[in-house]
Each structure stands twice: as structure tokens, then as C-alpha cells.
Amino acid sequence: MRRSVSIAVWTAAASIFLSSATAYIEAPHTLGLVVRDSTNIVLMEVSRVNKEKGLIVYRKLEDLKGKHPTAEIKHNIGQRGFHPREWQAVMAWAEPGKKAVFFHNGGASETCIGTYWYQCYPEGEWWGMSHGEPFLLRTFYGKPEKLAEAVRQILQDKEVVVTCLADGNKEQLHQRKGKVQRLKASLKLLDYNPKRDFVGWGGEDGEDIEDFKTIALLAESSPGWRFLPSSAVRDAGDAWKLPDFDHSGWRTGKAPIGYGEAEIEQRQGTTIAEQGQAFVFRRSLDVPTDLLKQSGVVIRVSVASDDSAEVYLNGELIDKDPEEDHEFAYWNREIEVPAAKWKPGRNVIAVLVRNRQGSSDLYLDMEITALMPLPKPVRSVAAQSPSRGPLKVVPSPEPPGPKTELVVDAANRSVVVPCKIAPRKLSHLEDTYPLEVIATYPSPAGQKAHETVVVFTGIRPSEVAKALQQFGLKPGRPAKGESRAEGPEVEIFLEWDRSGRTRRVAIEEVLTDTRTGKPFPKVTWHFTGSNLRQPDPEKEEAVYGADASGTLITIFPVTDETVIQSSLTMQEESVMKLERVQRELPREGGSARLIIRAK
16 A cells, blocks of 8 residues: 555665665665674663653663674654654663664664664764664564574674564554564675565564554455446536445446555556546445454554545545645555444445546555554653753754855845755765755755755854744744644745856756656745754753754655755655756756745
8 A cells, every 4th residue: 555666675884874864764674784784783771761751771782793882872762753653662662671783883773672673863972763664674573682693693694584574565564563474684685585585484483573463454455346437426516425335336346556666657557537537436344343342443544545535434534635736646644543433344435536637547545454552652752842841942053164144135035045056976875865855064964965955054044044033934833754844934946146147946946756757846835943952862951953953944854853844744755756957057066045035
């Protein structure tokens, strides 16, 4: 049900240890590759936990590879991640005496706590969590002590057998509901090939591995769907309506497929409607009576469609596209429906899909699962944003580079930031990564410098925020993950000089989606302001987060330590691959001006 790109392997240290936070590592990694690309691997044990603030302090038990410089390793988990379950999963696990394996290269890290992984980056004396890494459960899933022993053997150039989860979509792996399998691993097995490396299913010799049970009520891409064309779902007033489930005009057919980029390309999608038309798909499924009697059960309906959709359960609307009209995919909608809304026995699910775009290809897929109760979430973490907790805001770090003049144009309600066209590939990374931000500090100060349009120096992002407030704008709320940014609307332009003439374009004109070949559409930009960052989370002191990250404007909510964000979420990030349109732009390193105008 997830539309994700399956890549055999990324190369070198850039694959798993980027210089800054990014989205989930979706490419499969063998344990041999992770071991090879880590400069340091440490077996560690939890010595202290602060559930209130989301802090874990580990003590080093053994250097498995390299020599970690400190005996104490401190992780600030906070309320971080793209979904609350990410930090909750880590903090629900954390108890003194628990063991974990810490992989890092000095600038980024991945930590395996046995049946979950999470990513951290250095923040002074602490390592700050970026997000969970469900896809790394395909690398290892089991006891940390077993992982440590496997690392020892691999470093001796031996081949080992490790437990891990079978490949699946992000949601399946987040819930840790994949099937446990055993794969061979070594420094010679660097490309992910489960068919070649498969040893068997389950743990070895009856090994008891924690498993989170899930019951699949409706598997993705299941047969048995029936549909009605658009002519049957319009009434006389030209309005959409949900037809009678027992209507004799229902036709049998397969559910359209929307899983996996390669599969979509191979099948060339499933044409189900022309622009302005709609189809209703529905099917019935049985829900066991015993399941509904169990306490704590959550039934989740997951829908993927690349256009507007409405989801009905037994004729009742349970979810709909929040946008009345938009240019983006309606992928990865996850609807948790209380067990009380389901009937024992036959239930009917219907999805109304409307094609508002010019394309004639629409994709639809669905999965319905019943989740057993997961560990209870820990209490909310205080003081992760300006609206929480009594934090003392201390001066931000100095910006990199020479002092640059920030121009405030009161007459045009604009702020002008001198900048340079950013390099699209950094010398210490092996690959070029899709654009996720518009403006940040250059590397190494800028945490998003490997995926930005422009870079700037000598100006703190907080100075830009203060300048915008001079026009009467009040910062809104920054987003991270699947939430949407809030705040006053602004416009963003890029301006440069060439041959004695000034060229100015809306920032959207600088971007293109390389997956579709289409220009980046017009979006709304919000002055959100930044969340705070605590350099030392055990002290009630914080700095303006965007000044610490160096991030000024983000396209997707990959961080909430920024000043301006678009209206997009991480759902759109998963189906877009953005690149810069070079054409008339200055060359990399060329001078330009970023103009932010209050509406």
C-alpha cells in the first residue's frame, strides 16, 4: 500500500550516515553494509532514564569497532520523530539495564534497541533523536546482545546468520508486524538480496523474539472489489453521492494497484477515470466477534490513492481528503477506527475516488488490520517548543561566515537575504539527495546543506523572523512529519543579476519533480517561526532552533527548527523527488537574493 522506491543499496557512508537529518532510510541495508560504513560501533547499557524529559543516558560496555571517546553516551529522545509512536516506542522501552548497539561515524548515528531502530545527530554533549528507522528492522530484529556478537564475527571477516523482519511497507515495519526471518550477513554481502541470503523463518533454535501481533482483515491489493463509474455517483444536482451498497449496477473488478514505484511503472498504473470523473470502489469483509471483544484493539484502515478520496464504513464517512482541491497525491492515509464502529461479521468499506487532475491514471489500494495493544505511551515531554515549559532563551550561536546585511524593505513589506546557489553534491557525500529545503547555512553548519536550493552566511534565521514581525506578522506553528504548518502567508522569490538586468522568479519556478517531469506547483508558504532547541536538555535553557540548525525555509516538514514552511507534509515528500531547474539560474556558488514578502 506504500508507494516507495526499492533500491538495492546506497553506497559509502553517505547511505546511512548523512551529514544531517533527512527522511526515513528506505533503501534496504545488509548488516554487513551497516558495519562497514560505521566508523564506531558500541555496545551500551541504559544507566539512567528521565521519562519526563525524554532522556536516556547510556554507559559504554564495549567498543566493537573504533574507540568512542566517552564512557557515557547521552541521547535526547524528546518528542521527536515524524510520528509520536517513534519517540514513544523508544521511551517505552528505556529502562536501566537494557542494552543497545550504537552505530555512528561521528556526525550521525543509528541505534538498535533490539526490536526498533532510531536515528540521532550530535547536539553538543548530547545526541538528539531525529526519527525512528523502521526500515532498518530489515537489517536486524532481535536481542542487542545477539547483534553485538554478530558484529564481532563480521569484523573478523566471518559469515553469520541474523534475525530480521521480512521486507514490507513503512507502516508494517513501524508496527513491527513483519515476519521474522534469518539471513546470512558478512562484509562480502553488501547488497540486500533476501532470496540469496535466506536461511529460514523465525528465530534460531526456538529463540523467543518479541513480536507485536497484527491480524490482517483485508490485505493490500486484495481481489473481490466491485465498482461503479461516475455516472452512477452523481445526482441530478451534479453533486457526488454514495450509492446504495446493494445497487444492482455494481461491477466486479480488481482493485487498482498503487504499491511500489517499480510496480506502478511496470503496470503503467490503472486507468479508472478521466479528468472530472469518479469511481466508487467497495468490498465487504468479515470481522471476528472475538476480536471486537478484546480490549485495546485498534482497527486501522490504510488507503493509498493519488487523487482525492473519501472513505466510508457501512455507509458512514470515516475519512476524507482535507483539501477541497489540490495538486498532490492522497497517499498513505491511515485511519484508526474505534472497534465500536465495526460490526461482528460483514462490514462494507467503500472508497469514492475523484479525478480532479489532468492525468487519466488514478491509483487506489487499501489494507485493513487489527492491531494488538502496544506499550502504553509515556507522559508528554515538556519544553520541546516555545509553547511548552518555562525555558530561559539564551543567545543563539554566531552564524557562519562574514557578517551579511539583511535588508528590510518596509515599503514592499519584504525581507531580502543575500545568498548563493548551493552545490547539489557535497564532497564528503557519495550521492546527490532530492531537495527538501529552500535556504540554509552551508555545510557543515547547515544541517540540510546537502538538499537545499540556496545557502547564506552571516545572518541568523531568527533575524529574518524578527524582521517579518516588524510587518505585523505573528509566528504560527511549525510542523514536522505528517502535520501541516500554520502561520501567516508569505511569498518567496529568487532574484539575481545577469548582463546588467535583474531577473526575479517565484521560488516554485526553480523546482521540478524528476519523478513525473512536471513543474513544482504553486504552494502556500507560512511564517511558522521555529521551535526551541535545548543544547543541554537537563538545563532549562534553550536557543532559537533555526539558529542552531541553520535552516531558514523548508519545502517539507523534515524539521521544525526553521522559520518558514510550505503547506506540504511528509505524505507529499514520499511521492515527490525535487530538483533545481538550472536553466537561467546562476551557476553553483553564484550570487542571488532570496526575497520574502509578507502578504
